[in-house]
Amino acid sequence: MSSHTAHDEHHAHDDHHHGPEPGLMRWVYTTNHKDIGTLYMLFALLMFFVGGALAMGIRAELFQPGIQILEPELFNQFTTMHALIMVFGAVMPAWVGFANWQIPIMIGAPDMALPRMNNWSFWILPFAFTMLGMTFFIPGGAPAAGWTMYPPLVLQGGWNLAFMVFAVHLMGMSSIMGAINVIVTILNMRAPGMTLLRMPLFIWTWLITAFLLIAAMPVLAGAVTMLLTDRFFGTSFFNAAGGGDPVMFQHVFWFFGHPEVYIMILPAFGVVSQIIPTFARKPLFGYESMVYATASIAFLSFIVWAHHMFTVGMPLTGELFFMFTTMLIAVPTGVKVFNWVATMWRGAMTFETPMLFALAFVILFTIGGFSGLMLAIAPVDFQYHDTYFVVAHFHYVLVPGAVFALFAGAYYWLPKWTGHMYDEKLGQWHFWLSTISVNVLFFPQHFLGLAGMPRRIPDYAVQFADWNRISSLGGFAFGLSQLIFVYVVYKAIKGGEKATDRVWEGAHGLEWTLSSPPPYHSFNTPPKVTEAEAHS
Amino acid sequence: MSGDASNTGRRTDNRRSALRLAAVALAMFGFGWALIPLYDVICEITGLDGRTGVAQAASLPTQFDADRTVTVQFVANVNSALSWDFAPAVISMQVHPGKLYDTHYLARNRTAAAIVGRAVPNVAPNVAARYFNKTECFCFSEQSLAAGEQREMPVRFVVSRDLPPEVKVLTLSYTFYRAPENG
Numbered sequence: 001m002s003s004h005t006a007h008d009e010h011h012a013h014d015d016h017h018h019g020p021e022p023g024l025m026r027w028v029y030t031t032n033h034k035d036i037g038t039l040y041m042l043f044a045l046l047m048f049f050v051g052g053a054l055a056m057g058i059r060a061e062l063f064q065p066g067i068q069i070l071e072p073e074l075f076n077q078f079t080t081m082h083a084l085i086m087v088f089g090a091v092m093p094a095w096v097g098f099a100n101w102q103i104p105i106m107i108g109a110p111d112m113a114l115p116r117m118n119n120w121s122f123w124i125l126p127f128a129f130t131m132l133g134m135t136f137f138i139p140g141g142a143p144a145a146g147w148t149m150y151p152p153l154v155l156q157g158g159w160n161l162a163f164m165v166f167a168v169h170l171m172g173m174s175s176i177m178g179a180i181n182v183i184v185t186i187l188n189m190r191a192p193g194m195t196l197l198r199m200p201l202f203i204w205t206w207l208i209t210a211f212l213l214i215a216a217m218p219v220l221a222g223a224v225t226m227l228l229t230d231r232f233f234g235t236s237f238f239n240a241a242g243g244g245d246p247v248m249f250q251h252v253f254w255f256f257g258h259p260e261v262y263i264m265i266l267p268a269f270g271v272v273s274q275i276i277p278t279f280a281r282k283p284l285f286g287y288e289s290m291v292y293a294t295a296s297i298a299f300l301s302f303i304v305w306a307h308h309m310f311t312v313g314m315p316l317t318g319e320l321f322f323m324f325t326t327m328l329i330a331v332p333t334g335v336k337v338f339n340w341v342a343t344m345w346r347g348a349m350t351f352e353t354p355m356l357f358a359l360a361f362v363i364l365f366t367i368g369g370f371s372g373l374m375l376a377i378a379p380v381d382f383q384y385h386d387t388y389f390v391v392a393h394f395h396y397v398l399v400p401g402a403v404f405a406l407f408a409g410a411y412y413w414l415p416k417w418t419g420h421m422y423d424e425k426l427g428q429w430h431f432w433l434s435t436i437s438v439n440v441l442f443f444p445q446h447f448l449g450l451a452g453m454p455r456r457i458p459d460y461a462v463q464f465a466d467w468n469r470i471s472s473l474g475g476f477a478f479g480l481s482q483l484i485f486v487y488v489v490y491k492a493i494k495g496g497e498k499a500t501d502r503v504w505e506g507a508h509g510l511e512w513t514l515s516s517p518p519p520y521h522s523f524n525t526p527p528k529v530t531e532a533e534a535h536s
Numbered sequence: 537m538s539g540d541a542s543n544t545g546r547r548t549d550n551r552r553s554a555l556r557l558a559a560v561a562l563a564m565f566g567f568g569w570a571l572i573p574l575y576d577v578i579c580e581i582t583g584l585d586g587r588t589g590v591a592q593a594a595s596l597p598t599q600f601d602a603d604r605t606v607t608v609q610f611v612a613n614v615n616s617a618l619s620w621d622f623a624p625a626v627i628s629m630q631v632h633p634g635k636l637y638d639t640h641y642l643a644r645n646r647t648a649a650a651i652v653g654r655a656v657p658n659v660a661p662n663v664a665a666r667y668f669n670k671t672e673c674f675c676f677s678e679q680s681l682a683a684g685e686q687r688e689m690p691v692r693f694v695v696s697r698d699l700p701p702e703v704k705v706l707t708l709s710y711t712f713y714r715a716p717e718n719g
């Protein structure tokens with residue numbers, strides 16, 4: 001295709017679409033990847049605060065021993081809903097939002113491959129979460145058996161089970177559609193010259209995440225459907241009285257559940273792999289090993305599920321198998337951490353907010369990885385199982401892990417998205433307050449767990465009082481600090497210093513060749529990708 | 537090549553890829569359901585969840601191991617949703633592997649209404665489960681007790697001669713559940 005015809009085509013195209021439709025309906029009907037990305041991220045931010053408010057309730061109740069503000073039934077509803085909202089409403093949609101905004105402009109595509117489906121997959125979510133949230137107001141209250149939904153307990157609640165199951169179905173459909181869109185876009189829509197091994201790591205990690213979603217979410221959908229028929233239609237999948245087995249649910253659930261944790265963390269690896277080279281002003285160390293490490297983590301994630309259920313009475317060989325495969329994950333993860341550190345080695349580093357969040361991610365996620373290794377030791381797990389040590393572990397990988405990577409990415413690309421530099425001073429405040437408070441919040445929970453405090457309880461023995469109080473104070477501080485982020489985003493949308501196209505001195509990649517903010521329709525003419533711009 | 541043609545071509549490609557991936561998702565949904573029979577089969581083969589074996593009396597070997605004695609303990613549990621009394625007649629027996637033994641449990645319906653119950657057996661340790669074979673058991677089918685009725689529930693079992701030598705004690709436990717109403 002000659003450059004002349006390409007130019008003509010560009011013009012013809014512009015005649016049809018000048019930009020977004022005016023008014024509110026733009027957001028309802030939009031099939032534009034940037035609009036949908038924005039919707040996803042704003043929705044995720046809202047859910048982050050809803051789930052966060054529930055967490056504040058939990059920490060307030062745990063501030064001192066005894067029952068003060070949440071009756072045990074309500075407390076259990078809070079913990080269950082907090083987890084469901086944070087996992088399915090905040091972290092996952094936030095990453096899909098990133099994917100929508102970034103994938104087309106990072107691979108040089110005009111839009112996502114399936115724009116209409118993209119609209120659907122977003123607009124399903126508000127319905128799903130309205131349905132889930134409604135359960136607080138129905139007789140019997142919200143789901144209270146934990147986000148893991150173990151039978152028989154989960155079958156002993158009220159009508160909320162039906163609402164939860166349908167909400168999970170909708171969330172599942174939304175993420176499967178999102179995942180299909182991501183894969184098709186990445187495989188079919190890359191600009192000429194953007195070979196697979198020239199793709200930025202964020203693209204690679206999302207591609208692999210999307211495959212995990214397609215493989216894992218349908219299994220969850222199956223498991224919750226069985227809960228539904230057990231509860232309302234007289235089947236006995238998990239009912240021992242009818243010949244079923246409640247332990248089987250745990251197997252099916254965690255077959256989904258472990259890949260799910262990588263669904264939340266692989267895109268984080270990708271974002272951090274974009275940010276560290278930018279601010280170290282060096283190409284990413286070990287690009288290919290990063291790709292292979294991500295793929296091996298994804299593969300291993302499907303054969304380790306029973307490390308969540310060492311105490312159900314597995315035979316020794318089973319315990320050993322799941323223990324060793326779980327520990328094996330530390331190898332590719334270690335490769336990644338090594339590569340990040342090696343990227344920074346002798347780099348000309350500066351510490352803007354995205355870099356600070358990325359660095360904190362590397363350190364604090366690794367702490368979460370270490371406690372995960374401790375939990376993987378089957379004989380030791382009998383002591384830690386269902387204690388606050390587990391709570392501390394997964395909050396370390398999810399909050400200063402996934403959520404910090406989300407903040408890092410948001411600060412990194414915010415100037416590109418809005419066209420304005422964010423307020424760096426406020427960003428630094430947000431970072432330091434969050435980092436200090438998140439450790440005050442979660443680190444003491446390791447001690448509580450090792451001392452034997454069980455999870456999911458509204459009241460506890462007095463010897464746990466001190467660390468719980470400290471943890472709660474950290475929690476309140478962390479919650480309040482997040483308001484700074486909202487203000488920073490608001491300010492950057494409203495105005496501020498104009499961002500340059502490249503934004504960051506050390507940034508490489510196609511997205512930085514576009515204006516800030518990029519035009520509503522970008523890369524209608526595919527760019528040519530050279531080795532120099534791709535690998536940076 | 538004109539831009540329009542390549543666009544349409546790409547759109548068809550995208551649709552085809554999307555359908556293929558949707559088929560994968562559908563297959564994984566099916567796999568989720570297939571895990572249920574798969575789980576049963578694996579437990580059946582390995583005895584991992586303490587499932588006991590079932591044997592035909594006629595097919596049993598006539599010889600038994602007179603030199604070896606193992607202890608079989610009997611445990612009874614009743615689910616809280618079932619108002620029955622349930623207990624073993626004897627709490628333990630010394631048995632020779634390969635020999636057929638009889639014992640029974642006692643069940644009584646405490647309520648003023650007929651109730652159908654179902655007993656689920658389990659043998660510990662897990663490794664021994666598949667060497668514990670029952671030729672007759674009240675757990676093979678649902679049991680109905682009339683109001684206030686008491687009944688002896690027989691078990692006839694044999695411990696296989698292949699039982700690993702390190703196993704000295706076996707525990708057979710039953711949990712009685714109220715049978716699902718429409719099940």
Ligand SMILES: [Cu+2]
Nearest residue numbers: 258305307308
């Ligand atoms: Cu896991």
